[in-house]
Amino acid sequence: MTASMKDVAALAAVSIGTVSNVLNNPQMVSPKTRDRVEQAIAQLGFIPNAPARQLRAGRSKVIGLVVPDIANPFFTEVARGVEDAAMEAGFVVILCNSDEQAAREDRYLRVLESQRVGAILITPARKGIKPLQRLIANGTAVALLDHEGGTRDACSVSVDDALGGQLAASHLIGLGHRSIAWLAGPPDIPQVADRQAGILRATEEHSVLLERIVAGQMTASAGDAAVDAALARGMTPSAMVCANDLLAIGAMRALMRAGMRIPQDVSIVGYDDIDFAASAAVPLTSVRQPKYELGFAAAQLVISEFEDRRAHAHQRVRFQPQIVVRESTGSVA
Amino acid sequence: MTASMKDVAALAAVSIGTVSNVLNNPQMVSPKTRDRVEQAIAQLGFIPNAPARQLRAGRSKVIGLVVPDIANPFFTEVARGVEDAAMEAGFVVILCNSDEQAAREDRYLRVLESQRVGAILITPARKGIKPLQRLIANGTAVALLDHEGGTRDACSVSVDDALGGQLAASHLIGLGHRSIAWLAGPPDIPQVADRQAGILRATEEHSVLLERIVAGQMTASAGDAAVDAALARGMTPSAMVCANDLLAIGAMRALMRAGMRIPQDVSIVGYDDIDFAASAAVPLTSVRQPKYELGFAAAQLVISEFEDRRAHAHQRVRFQPQIVVRESTGSVA
DNA sequence: ACGAGGTTTTGAGACGTTTCATTACTGGCC
DNA sequence: GGCCAGTAATGAAACGTCTCAAAACCTCGT
Numbered sequence: 001m002t003a004s005m006k007d008v009a010a011l012a013a014v015s016i017g018t019v020s021n022v023l024n025n026p027q028m029v030s031p032k033t034r035d036r037v038e039q040a041i042a043q044l045g046f047i048p049n050a051p052a053r054q055l056r057a058g059r060s061k062v063i064g065l066v067v068p069d070i071a072n073p074f075f076t077e078v079a080r081g082v083e084d085a086a087m088e089a090g091f092v093v094i095l096c097n098s099d100e101q102a103a104r105e106d107r108y109l110r111v112l113e114s115q116r117v118g119a120i121l122i123t124p125a126r127k128g129i130k131p132l133q134r135l136i137a138n139g140t141a142v143a144l145l146d147h148e149g150g151t152r153d154a155c156s157v158s159v160d161d162a163l164g165g166q167l168a169a170s171h172l173i174g175l176g177h178r179s180i181a182w183l184a185g186p187p188d189i190p191q192v193a194d195r196q197a198g199i200l201r202a203t204e205e206h207s208v209l210l211e212r213i214v215a216g217q218m219t220a221s222a223g224d225a226a227v228d229a230a231l232a233r234g235m236t237p238s239a240m241v242c243a244n245d246l247l248a249i250g251a252m253r254a255l256m257r258a259g260m261r262i263p264q265d266v267s268i269v270g271y272d273d274i275d276f277a278a279s280a281a282v283p284l285t286s287v288r289q290p291k292y293e294l295g296f297a298a299a300q301l302v303i304s305e306f307e308d309r310r311a312h313a314h315q316r317v318r319f320q321p322q323i324v325v326r327e328s329t330g331s332v333a
Numbered sequence: 334m335t336a337s338m339k340d341v342a343a344l345a346a347v348s349i350g351t352v353s354n355v356l357n358n359p360q361m362v363s364p365k366t367r368d369r370v371e372q373a374i375a376q377l378g379f380i381p382n383a384p385a386r387q388l389r390a391g392r393s394k395v396i397g398l399v400v401p402d403i404a405n406p407f408f409t410e411v412a413r414g415v416e417d418a419a420m421e422a423g424f425v426v427i428l429c430n431s432d433e434q435a436a437r438e439d440r441y442l443r444v445l446e447s448q449r450v451g452a453i454l455i456t457p458a459r460k461g462i463k464p465l466q467r468l469i470a471n472g473t474a475v476a477l478l479d480h481e482g483g484t485r486d487a488c489s490v491s492v493d494d495a496l497g498g499q500l501a502a503s504h505l506i507g508l509g510h511r512s513i514a515w516l517a518g519p520p521d522i523p524q525v526a527d528r529q530a531g532i533l534r535a536t537e538e539h540s541v542l543l544e545r546i547v548a549g550q551m552t553a554s555a556g557d558a559a560v561d562a563a564l565a566r567g568m569t570p571s572a573m574v575c576a577n578d579l580l581a582i583g584a585m586r587a588l589m590r591a592g593m594r595i596p597q598d599v600s601i602v603g604y605d606d607i608d609f610a611a612s613a614a615v616p617l618t619s620v621r622q623p624k625y626e627l628g629f630a631a632a633q634l635v636i637s638e639f640e641d642r643r644a645h646a647h648q649r650v651r652f653q654p655q656i657v658v659r660e661s662t663g664s665v666a
Numbered sequence: 667a668c669g670a671g672g673t674t675t676t677g678a679g680a681c682g683t684t685t686c687a688t689t690a691c692t693g694g695c696c
Numbered sequence: 697g698g699c700c701a702g703t704a705a706t707g708a709a710a711c712g713t714c715t716c717a718a719a720a721c722c723t724c725g726t
Contacts, residue, residue, distance in 0.1 A: 045467070
């Protein structure tokens with residue numbers, strides 16, 4: 001059905017080895033035969049059989065991308081970066097959603113091992129990377145995504161969440177706010193903890209009254225409810241930092257319902273700068289993470305490790321977030 | 334490095350063929366040897382070499398998913414559905430963003446052909462499916478995603494956009510609205526055209542004044558600008574249907590800026606029911622598409638074609654959208 | 667004890683590449 | 697004309713799996 005190198009060789013009256021050379025080492029075949037072979041390839045519409053190649057090579061130009069949930073806008077953007085870098089280098093991306101479940105993650109790692117993928121990019125569901133050690137030992141290039149490297153056996157790429165928290169708080173302090181509420185999410189999420197640390201760092205040098213509110217989930221309705229409750233018990237900050245944009249949206253709803261104007265009465269800073277932040281009723285000031293770049297860089301890292309394992313040194317790349325100021329924040333009244 | 338069937342065979346003192354049978358036809362191996370082999374497998378941590386399998390089989394349990402942009406929430410959800418169905422059947426998904434560019438699409442199709450993937454799910458960048466014919470002829474199971482089948486050579490899975498438009502308009506008509514604005518997007522987008530057709534269908538049986546506004550893009554700011562302009566030239570509908578939720582969000586902003594209340598002065602219906610619709614300043618009534626189900630069904634279709642090509646009959650599956658009523662629509666004053 | 671008939675197991679070949687040691691050419695030089 | 701040193705092209709082996717015809721092993725019944 002599909003043409004193979006054998007067919008090409010026959011048509012060009014040449015040996016299979018020569019066809020292989022035309023494909024992989026063109027410079028070592030004479031221009032005359034090269035032409036002949038290339039013509040045969042075109043005529044037959046020959047396309048190399050990747051699995052055969054992979055079998056021979058022992059591993060493939062495939063990147064396994066394991067994320068908690070591609071539907072999370074953060075990872076969606078990361079995936080785009082990964083894919084673009086991969087395509088550039090002739091790699092292909094296998095998408096794996098772990099749903100934060102160790103079982104699913106394990107299952108996927110098994111599949112990826114079976115596929116003998118050349119590289120894996122993963123945001124691990126659990127702390128350690130034990131299940132990865134075996135892959136690494138077998139020569140798979142691995143990098144940790146949005147996760148600080150707890151190991152010296154792999155690269156890691158992350159965003160400085162503490163800095164992000166600091167930026168958010170400093171922005172408000174610079175505007176004169178001295179009574180700030182921190183709308184946190186579940187404290188067992190490392191990103192939330194880091195952002196909080198950054199906020200503390202920024203506030204400790206100024207006499208700021210910092211109040212902490214905890215939402216049960218990172219959703220708009222959880223934010224709405226948490227702020228509602230806080231208002232009911234008399235909280236009256238002049239500004240608020242939220243652990244992510246969805247919480248911020250919920251917070252805005254609750255505040256507006258209570259008759260407060262944004263930013264005149266309360267300033268709000270979100271986190272993530274999701275697409276929607278700019279389109280909200282009051283465009284949201286937010287901390288943006290270089291998501292695409294994160295994915296792109298991570299992919300480049302594992303690709304370079306794949307290309308030349310000996311010349312590769314594992315590294316920890318840490319990106320810097322950036323605050324995007326919009327209309328939801330203003331000077332204190 | 335990695336154990337192969339040969340190693341397993343040696344350890345279990347059995348032939349390679351027997352190991353293969355334990356893996357693929359366990360029932361034709363005596364329990365005793367089967368045990369022995371399984372133990373050897375466990376002991377060596379043997380994981381089958383997928384590329385070798387694929388080489389032998391001629392094609393692989395891989396689904397190539399080609400979409401315009403995974404960052405588009407619609408396709409993100411579709412992808413989740415595809416992935417879940419794939420995983421269930423032991424398939425793996427290769428992610429390909431075409432960016433609506435024919436060149437990128439072609440390139441990916443070439444790569445997928447090279448990988449000898451067993452199935453392809455695609456939202457084609459251009460009208461025809463010429464570049465796919467070759468794949469289909471070679472026995473790849475192909476299905477068109479969110480695209481009506483213009484061919485009898487492949488399955489297709491889509492959502493009835495005309496029905497969606499009709500649902501939106503009927504909802505408003507049912508609330509008593511007789512002066513409705515249709516905020517369209519670029520008319521060369523088929524989905525926009527279909528939704529419009531549905532709106533026309535719904536309105537023609539009632540004496541409704543339908544005004545059409547065209548936004549240059551499907552974004553919040555384009556919607557804001559278009560509605561701004563329409564208001565300036567004196568448009569005063571009591572309700573509005575928008576080609577998607579982002580346009581609706583933009584429209585709401587423009588209307589509120591002009592001092593109108595939603596839904597008291599103007600009712601708004603969006604389309605897509607993106608996550609954010611429920612969290613907007615005024616929660617948005619919107620038309621929801623079964624995105625996850627779309628992807629899941631499409632994947633199942635190609636998987637079944639892969640499993641048994643002869644028993645497979647190509648089909649066109651068409652899903653029905655659903656209107657989700659929230660606070661942005663109300664009875665006419 | 668033998669053979670028929672059934673159940674297990676074996677072994678070789680093929681899938682499409684790449685690699686690498688050989689062999690076959692080429693032109694230049696004495 | 698014969699030889700040398702390159703340069704080009706060849707052919708066989710190997711990667712890990714599956715398949716299928718053939719061989720080996722049982723279990724009965726006679």
